[in-house]
Amino acid sequence: MRRVSVDIGGTFTDCFLVWDDHYVTAKALTTHQNLALGFNASLAHAYDQIGLSLEDVMQQVDSVRYATTLGTNALIERRGPKVGLITTAGFESTVPLSRGRGYGEGVSERFKKDLPMAERPDPIVPIPLIAGVRERLSERGEVIMPLDEEDVRKQVRRLVDRGAQAYVVSLVNSVVNPAHEIRVEEIIREEYPEHTLGSAPIILAHMVVGRKGEYARTSSAIIDAFLHKAMYLGLSSLELNLRDNGHERPMQVVHNSGGMAQLNSTDALQTIHSGPVAGISASEHLAAETDIGNIVCSDMGGTSFDIGLVVKGGVKFYDFNPVIERWMVNVPMVHLVTLGAGGGSIARYDRLRKTIAVGPESAGSDPGPACYDKGGRAATVTDADLVLGYLQPDDYAGGRITLNEDRAKSVMRRTIGKPLDIDEIEVAKLIKQKIDNDMANGIAQELRARGYEPDNFTLLSYGGNGALHACGIASVIGINRVFVPPFSSIFSAVGAGNMDQLHIHERSLYLQVYDSGTRKLLSDFDSFNAHIEQLEERGKADLIRQGYDEKDIEHRLELDMRYGNQLAQTAVVVSKTRIENADDLLDVIGVFGKDYGKRYGEGSQAPEAGIRVNTVRVASYVQTPKLKFSGVLPKGSDLKDAPAAPVKRACYFVGHDDPIETGFYDLESLDFGSVVQGPAVITSQSTTFLVEPGWQISIGKYGSGWLQRSEQG
Incomplete structure (x- = not known):
């Protein structure tokens, strides 16, 4: 297996190169002005480590997988064309009204509650670029009013005159019957062929989203159209970069649905949050191979902290209506929660509360933390970690970045220490305590909102700063087991390398599988299976178009289920791809009820309210070779005490007034199964493990570590 996978974050570009039996990790600073530069620099660090040239790698790797923040950045910076919207007459205000919730979507709870200042x-x-056309379909797709083609031509001309550069067609109930949307596209092409308007994208909402819900579906299509040009130009330039260097295979793009596809089969919307989703995908694979049970995925990078859940039993967590930036959409996106907490998060004095606040603003990679000595003028979490003694100034990021400790101390004293009348050590302790508490609270809220208790989970801590803050987060939340996975600093890039070629198609059904009024189960299995077959055919066509053999294509059936009209929905993975009889249906109901009981308490199931399926989802995929995680964790017979630390330094810890003598180790000097008692710091080329007092670590393979409390309480 020869493979390159890359994850571009807000601060670092992570690269994972698999070359036969060699697994190589590398990092470079993200170059936001041209992502290909950071990609090339990161890849260069990787192939240099095993004595290869760029031509060797590019010509011989079987695939290059890419997770990007390009779409996210374009949306934040509002870099995109003027988008015109064509919708059913009478529904022109659907998007501006935004279900009456637009003021609060995508903002923190604090600002949601601040109604007088809501914006x-x-x-x-904008409203002048929204056009209504005369047509109407029923909820079953029946034509109530035929499409008025002359009205369509008039409205299209009006949008062109007003400067529209991209077009979204989102008609009511088009997910049931897309005929009118398809005809509108044909009319636009007839009126304005490419030689007159150029290659203006036309996005049909039913092609982007298969679920009902006019506002969220239309928002999904709008964002897809807005990002189309930026994504096309950005990713095309990356693919050309690969071509110029000898890679002739199609570039693979990671999707937020948990799979990947070629660039020509990727919608712009599917790339949002693709990096963090790749980390959750790697966590699922790790959980299956190591049998460590329920996992809280936590990815602490330079800019953000991402949280996801992996639960035993095949439960899938999707965002049914995720919010992207400030808009609700309804694409099938793997669920995750993102906090503005990372190594680059800026700490500041909060004048109102007379304490400190950390994040969500980040120093990013340019200028970066103050200690990077690149002009940063604000204290960050990385500055605090340096001042507390955890980071070695001359050996950070494998020696590629030299840290200026005096600069970090000076900024802390000036911006926070002076108004609080404390020294830089106390400032650094407050910053670490604040950021650890914020991340722990985020995890606790996510678990309890879904009916889980923290002590039933293992914290999986990865990202460039994950191993440095894992003990602090776990101590706050009450988790006693932390696993720092293999290649933890670039774990999302590892996940991109382990993804399958996958497409997800879904359809709203609103189907009663158990009617509590008549006490009868669903009996029309043929109609139900027909929906599944249609979704499978769409997925199969996607994969065949990309050159895959039909015999290699597999399908996974998922059903979004709920009791009666409850808001709580659960995505249930069905063991079979068809429901043939009542026994099959009862098996599905049993899986749903069992998971519901685990999450909300046994006995909370409510079949007396009826059982409904709201969405049918089919994942069509082709499995690809994967990196094996089995055997990475040491067993009892492998454990042995580590030798005495070669170097000891004074470090400062939250909850301890005086500095504590702390052992410093090089990770490469520790054997598999070595047990190091805290306090200790273990450094590697790409990350730093902090073993706080009261904890110990057992060293696994590929830079992994099993952190456990050595003192309970």
Whole structure:
């Protein structure tokens, strides 16, 4: 297996190169002005380690997988064309009204509650660029009013005159019957062929989203159209970069649905949050191979802290209506929660509360933390970790970045220490305590909102700063087991390398599988299976178009289920791809009820309210070779005491007034199964493990570590 996978974050570009039996990790600072530069620099660090040239790698790797923040950045910076919207007459205000919730979507709970100061985001499609056309379909797709083609031509001309550069067609109930949307596209092409308007994208909402819900579906299509040009140009330039260096295979793009596809089969919307989703995918694979049970995935990078859940039993967590930036969409996106907490998060004095606040603003990679000595003028979490003694100034990021400790201390004293009348050590302790508490609270809220208790989970801590803050987070939340996975600093890039070629298609059904009024189960299995077959055919066509053999294509059936009209929905993975009889249906109901009981308490199931399926989802995929994680954890017979630390230094810890003598180790000097008692710091080329007092670590393979409390309580 020869493979390159890359994850571009807000601060670092992570690269994972698999070359036969060699597993190589590398990092470079993200170059936001041209992502290909950071990609090339990161890859260069990787192939240099095993004595290869760029031509060797590019010509011989079987695939290059890419997770990017390009779409996220373009949306934040509002870099995109003028988008015109064509919708059913009478529904022109659907997007501006935004279900009456637009003021609060995508903002923190604090700002959601601040109604007097609430502000809606600047619209992507302003009201003058929204056009209604005369047509109407029923909820079953029946034609109530035929499409008025002359009206369509008139409205299209009006949008062109007003400067529209991209077009979204989102008609009511088009997910049931897309005929009118398809005809509108044909009319636009007839009126304005490419030689007159150029290659203006036309996005049909039913092609982007298969679920009902007019506002969220239309928002999904609008964002897809807005990002189309930036994604096309950005990713095309990356693919050309690969071509120029000898890689002739199609570039693979990671999707937020948990899979990947070629660039020509990727919608712009599917790339949002693709990096963190790749980390959750790697966590699922790790959990299956190591049998460590329920996992809280926590990815602490330079800019953000991402949280996801992996639960035994095949439960899938999707965001049914995720919010991207400030807009609700309804694409099938793997669920995750993102906090503005990372190594680059800026700490500041909070004048109102007379304490410190950390994040969500980040120093990023340019200028970066103050200790990077690149002009940063604010204290960050990385500055605090350096001042507390955890980081070695001359050996950070494998020696590629030299840290200026005096600069970090000076900024802390000036910006926070002076108004609080404390020294830089106390400032650094407050910053670490604040950031650890914020991340722990985020995890606790996510677990309890879904009916889980923290002590039933293992904390999986990865990202460039994950191993440095894992003990602090776990101590706050009450988790006693932390696993720092293999290649933890670039674990999302590892996940991109382990993903399958996958497409997800879904359809709203609103189907009663158990009617509590008549006490009868669903009996029309043929109609139900027909929906599944249609979704499978769409997925199969996607994969065949990309050159895959039909015999290699597999399908996974998922059902979004709930009791009666409850808001709580659960995505249930069905063991079979067809429901043939009542026994099959009872098996599905049993899986749903069992998971519901685990999450909300046994006995909370409510079949007396009826059982419904709201969405049918089919994942069509082709399995690809994967990196094996089995055997990475040491067993009892492998454990042995580590030798005495070659170097000891004074470090400062939250909850301890005086500095504590702390052993410093090089990770490469520790054997598999070595047990190091805290306090200790273990450094590697790409990350730093902090073993706080009261904890110990057992060293696994590929830079992994099993952290456990050595003192309970």
